[in-house]
Amino acid sequence: MEIYYDFSKRILKKKDNNNLVNISDGDIIKYTGIYYKKIDDIVEHVEIETSFIGKIDCEKSRHDEGIMGIYVNPLYIYDIVGQKWRKIINYKLPSHKYFLYPHLLLLPNKYYHYKSIYKLKTCENVNLSDFQNITDTFDLHI
Numbered sequence: 327m328e329i330y331y332d333f334s335k336r337i338l339k340k341k342d343n344n345n346l347v348n349i350s351d352g353d354i355i356k357y358t359g360i361y362y363k364k365i366d367d368i369v370e371h372v373e374i375e376t377s378f379i380g381k382i383d384c385e386k387s388r389h390d391e392g393i394m395g396i397y398v399n400p401l402y403i404y405d406i407v408g409q410k411w412r413k414i415i416n417y418k419l420p421s422h423k424y425f426l427y428p429h430l431l432l433l434p435n436k437y438y439h440y441k442s443i444y445k446l447k448t449c450e451n452v453n454l455s456d457f458q459n460i461t462d463t464f465d466l467h468i
Contacts, residue, residue, distance in 0.1 A: 327433055327446060329385075329393045334417035336393070337341035338383060340447055347449050349396050353382045359429045360441075361403060361466070371426075377404035379411070379457055383428055386438065395432035395446065402457050403464050411457060427466065 329349065359378045362371045365397040368417065380398035387393045399419075404460050405412050417427060425441070430448065432442045 329395075329433065331417060332456055343375050343449070345404060348388060348451055349449065350381055351382055351384055354401075354452055355380060355382060355398065355449045356396065356452045357429070357431060357450075358445040359398070359400065359431075359443055360426075362426045364464075374406070378402065378405050378429070379452060379454070380429065386430060386432070391436065393433075394438065395442070397428045397430055398422040400466075401454075402460065405462075405464060408462075412462045413457075413460050414466055415463045416465050425436045444467045447457075 336350045338349045361374045362369050378400045379402035380400045383397040386395045429441045431446045
């Protein structure tokens with residue numbers, strides 16, 4: 327799996343099937359991510375793996391390593407209990423360096439020390455208009 331630029335577009339090339347996914351800033355993708363469900367003051371949260379629809383914010387890169395992954399702002403979540411897609415209603419951009427959202431999807435051979443997700447292989451391009459009729463909402467409880 328690799329990330330590279332083709333003209334002005336950032337592309338994810340999946341090695342297992344050579345699929346190409348456009349992962350430029352502003353693109354909409356479906357991906358597997360983590361929902362951090364708040365429990366109580368003793369158990370701060372549990373991590374639930376599920377599908378998301380999100381908007382790519384920007385890349386994560388280092389000068390010495392190049393592109394490591396992408397940050398994705400979640401827009402919709404697949405509610406595994408209700409078995410349906412729901413629109414996220416309370417997402418806010420992070421105000422500090424360490425955060426749970428946006429999701430940081432990293433290449434499998436890269437390391438980042440806080441809440442990264444190695445699920446780039448699950449990314450696929452989707453059309454946001456296919457989800458705009460969703461009226462059920464979801465509160466991230468952040």
